[in-house]
Amino acid sequence: MIKDEDFISSQEVPGPSKEEIRCLVLCKSQVSANDLVVDIGCGTGGITTEMAKRAKKVIAIDKNSKAIDLTKQNIKKHNVDEKVDLIKNDGISALKSIESMDIAIIGGSGSKDELDEILELAISKLNPNGRIVITAILINTKLDAVEKLKQKNLNPEIIEVNVSRGHILQRGIMMKAENPISIIYGKI
Amino acid sequence: MIKDEDFISSQEVPGPSKEEIRCLVLCKSQVSANDLVVDIGCGTGGITTEMAKRAKKVIAIDKNSKAIDLTKQNIKKHNVDEKVDLIKNDGISALKSIESMDIAIIGGSGSKDELDEILELAISKLNPNGRIVITAILINTKLDAVEKLKQKNLNPEIIEVNVSRGHILQRGIMMKAENPISIIYGKI
Amino acid sequence: MIKDEDFISSQEVPGPSKEEIRCLVLCKSQVSANDLVVDIGCGTGGITTEMAKRAKKVIAIDKNSKAIDLTKQNIKKHNVDEKVDLIKNDGISALKSIESMDIAIIGGSGSKDELDEILELAISKLNPNGRIVITAILINTKLDAVEKLKQKNLNPEIIEVNVSRGHILQRGIMMKAENPISIIYGKI
Amino acid sequence: MIKDEDFISSQEVPGPSKEEIRCLVLCKSQVSANDLVVDIGCGTGGITTEMAKRAKKVIAIDKNSKAIDLTKQNIKKHNVDEKVDLIKNDGISALKSIESMDIAIIGGSGSKDELDEILELAISKLNPNGRIVITAILINTKLDAVEKLKQKNLNPEIIEVNVSRGHILQRGIMMKAENPISIIYGKI
Numbered sequence: 001m002i003k004d005e006d007f008i009s010s011q012e013v014p015g016p017s018k019e020e021i022r023c024l025v026l027c028k029s030q031v032s033a034n035d036l037v038v039d040i041g042c043g044t045g046g047i048t049t050e051m052a053k054r055a056k057k058v059i060a061i062d063k064n065s066k067a068i069d070l071t072k073q074n075i076k077k078h079n080v081d082e083k084v085d086l087i088k089n090d091g092i093s094a095l096k097s098i099e100s101m102d103i104a105i106i107g108g109s110g111s112k113d114e115l116d117e118i119l120e121l122a123i124s125k126l127n128p129n130g131r132i133v134i135t136a137i138l139i140n141t142k143l144d145a146v147e148k149l150k151q152k153n154l155n156p157e158i159i160e161v162n163v164s165r166g167h168i169l170q171r172g173i174m175m176k177a178e179n180p181i182s183i184i185y186g187k188i
Numbered sequence: 189m190i191k192d193e194d195f196i197s198s199q200e201v202p203g204p205s206k207e208e209i210r211c212l213v214l215c216k217s218q219v220s221a222n223d224l225v226v227d228i229g230c231g232t233g234g235i236t237t238e239m240a241k242r243a244k245k246v247i248a249i250d251k252n253s254k255a256i257d258l259t260k261q262n263i264k265k266h267n268v269d270e271k272v273d274l275i276k277n278d279g280i281s282a283l284k285s286i287e288s289m290d291i292a293i294i295g296g297s298g299s300k301d302e303l304d305e306i307l308e309l310a311i312s313k314l315n316p317n318g319r320i321v322i323t324a325i326l327i328n329t330k331l332d333a334v335e336k337l338k339q340k341n342l343n344p345e346i347i348e349v350n351v352s353r354g355h356i357l358q359r360g361i362m363m364k365a366e367n368p369i370s371i372i373y374g375k376i
Numbered sequence: 377m378i379k380d381e382d383f384i385s386s387q388e389v390p391g392p393s394k395e396e397i398r399c400l401v402l403c404k405s406q407v408s409a410n411d412l413v414v415d416i417g418c419g420t421g422g423i424t425t426e427m428a429k430r431a432k433k434v435i436a437i438d439k440n441s442k443a444i445d446l447t448k449q450n451i452k453k454h455n456v457d458e459k460v461d462l463i464k465n466d467g468i469s470a471l472k473s474i475e476s477m478d479i480a481i482i483g484g485s486g487s488k489d490e491l492d493e494i495l496e497l498a499i500s501k502l503n504p505n506g507r508i509v510i511t512a513i514l515i516n517t518k519l520d521a522v523e524k525l526k527q528k529n530l531n532p533e534i535i536e537v538n539v540s541r542g543h544i545l546q547r548g549i550m551m552k553a554e555n556p557i558s559i560i561y562g563k564i
Numbered sequence: 565m566i567k568d569e570d571f572i573s574s575q576e577v578p579g580p581s582k583e584e585i586r587c588l589v590l591c592k593s594q595v596s597a598n599d600l601v602v603d604i605g606c607g608t609g610g611i612t613t614e615m616a617k618r619a620k621k622v623i624a625i626d627k628n629s630k631a632i633d634l635t636k637q638n639i640k641k642h643n644v645d646e647k648v649d650l651i652k653n654d655g656i657s658a659l660k661s662i663e664s665m666d667i668a669i670i671g672g673s674g675s676k677d678e679l680d681e682i683l684e685l686a687i688s689k690l691n692p693n694g695r696i697v698i699t700a701i702l703i704n705t706k707l708d709a710v711e712k713l714k715q716k717n718l719n720p721e722i723i724e725v726n727v728s729r730g731h732i733l734q735r736g737i738m739m740k741a742e743n744p745i746s747i748i749y750g751k752i
Contacts, residue, residue: 001591020588020723027565027587111359138360139519146515146730146737158730159584160556160739162350162538164368166710166722171299172326173710175724177365180352180536189403208400208535215377215399327710331703334542334549346542347396348551348744350726354522354534361522363536368724487735514736538726540744547675548702553741556728 016046154186204234233259392422421447530562580610609635
């Protein structure tokens with residue numbers, strides 16, 4: 001895994017996802033070398049970069065041009081730029097232009113309606129044996145994502161992850177908490 | 189309980205303990221209206237102030253004069269200054285001058301040796317039915333405090349508390365984590 | 377606080393709430409000696425018993441006759457039976473028969489519609505300066521409770537609490553996790 | 565990742581490590597296809613099996629013959645038995661017979677002295693660029709492992725992981741907590 005600080009980042013763009021969350025997203029997605037991955041809302045490019053190291057190809061989508069720019073820098077820095085296509089567009093429009101995928105990654109946010117349409121579209125384009133993974137920091141997103149996957153018979157699972165990281169000081173080890181994140185995932 | 193933001197605070201002095209931690213310390217101490225409480229390392233005065241609202245008397249100790257000053261302001265602001273004695277001194281020296289107490293509160297830090305001597309002294313001065321509560325942010329302190337209380341036959345218990353607080357935004361509820369804190373407690 | 381194991385309990389009835397959750401509910405409710413508390417869904421009677429030790433009066437409601445029976449045993453065991461009225465009825469019907477209250481406690485569960493009506497009724501009967509506290513183990517309940525309190529201008533807050541308890545073994549201290557619980561609260 | 569329930573397990577043998585912990589151990593170990601991994605205290609064989617799917621070879625050690633037997637069944641079930649050597653022996657003796665390794669995995673337990681000797685031996689046999697990962701459920705182990713790695717200049721890091729898993733019920737999503745686990749890791 002790449003360390004958080006080894007991504008080029010900016011206060012204007014969310015991410016990168018913390019290393020432990022990236023790690024768990026990789027595991028839950030069951031990514032392998034033949035997979036086409038679509039990362040909807042790529043932000044800083046943390047998950048896009050990690051996926052590109054393991055998958056066949058990644059399509060990274062973000063409507064924010066600064067996010068696309070940062071992702072571009074990070075895939076270049078980590079030598080996976082040849083495996084990534086960047087699309088500067090909103091998730092819904094971008095998904096409409098994609099034919100199919102093995103893995104959809106969604107950094108949940110936006111409105112309920114928007115999430116709903118993104119999930120609907122992404123699921124409709126999953127290949128047989130396709131997988132979808134949503135990371136959520138809003139309680140609303142957790143619930144909406146599980147409901148949608150249930151409705152689509154994807155047999156969703158959800159975990160909530162609280163990670164604290166140790167700071168090893170002279171006088172002892174102090175743990176500092178990362179914000180809790182939920183990962184919701186399902187499979188065709 | 190007093191809200192965190194209703195304490196006068198300073199970046200130079202630790203605290204106040206988060207509201208939920210103050211609440212749990214009060215519960216675990218089983219404080220009641222006849223108790224003499226000694227707060228060793230009072231910092232901003234968060235626990236001193238809450239204890240003073242419920243106990244007979246609180247002696248608040250800190251070697252940092254800025255901490256003593258802040259605690260003075262907070263007990264005044266919350267109208268409990270008549271129930272609090274302030275001692276600007278290190279914990280060990282201050283404890284030597286105190287005859288007995290019902291409840292000892294220790295905001296664990298300092299070296300292992302210092303903690304050890306503070307615990308030794310505090311326990312030796314606990315009244316029958318006396319209680320001791322240590323809050324720890326260092327892994328080392330957790331272990332040392334439990335060991336010492338075990339050695340003194342105080343039958344220690346320890347909890348680790350992870351609290352996240354919701355931020356209610358336009359687009360949903362986001363949880364933000366407080367750092368984990370352990371509370372170690374025992375009874376004569 | 378009363379230890380979990382000092383409540384008479386039964387596998388057929390939920391509760392008692394863990395000691396730390398009871399403690400935090402007490403703090404968030406700001407209970408004092410003049411308060412009339414209504415505990416909707418009292419289960420084993422854990423919160424009813426703790427509230428009865430601090431409030432003027434508690435009305436404990438449960439539709440399950442085994443819950444009412446257990447609560448009866450627990451308030452008797454802890455000598456607060458004279459301060460508690462028991463109502464064996466569903467929350468909505470019982471609330472309709474109550475004129476007013478200072479504190480409403482709701483152990484969230486049941487359907488969204490049921491919760492909605494209980495919250496509506498409870499809030500309508502809160503005295504000036506009244507408070508409401510909901511404990512939630514379902515993600516759905518967290519969201520629904522916050523939404524309702526927001527809609528009623530109660531300025532809701534929500535915390536999520538993860539407590540682990542130490543088991544002090546020969547070879548060291550092992551922490552065991554309690555299930556996460558959210559506490560949602562607001563004030564007139 | 566393999567689901568917890570897809571391992572053959574027994575109440576007499578600890579493990580398998582929860583899926584999320586196995587996932588994080590894999591990430592922190594930075595395992596790749598050329599690595600020789602030694603799993604000291606393999607228990608049910610959860611980490612051994614996952615490592616065997618990604619590494620060149622795994623040596624799995626346990627002094628408990630039931631653990632060795634279970635691990636044998638699990639590597640067979642998951643078709644990686646050809647990549648695993650099993651050693652039924654205590655960690656210290658077994659390590660003495662191993663020349664070198666790229667990754668040492670230690671499911672911390674046993675006494676402080678035993679852990680100390682295992683860490684000393686394992687670190688001494690790490691190849692250049694070798695890594696060591698310790699999972700700890702005891703507070704004592706966390707501290708001892710960090711101290712030892714610090715003393716050996718391995719620049720240790722420690723994370724504490726609290727995972728809750730959702731149970732999707734008719735009436736909503738309930739989260740159930742797994743016990744907190746720490747992962748300590750360092751690199752030559």
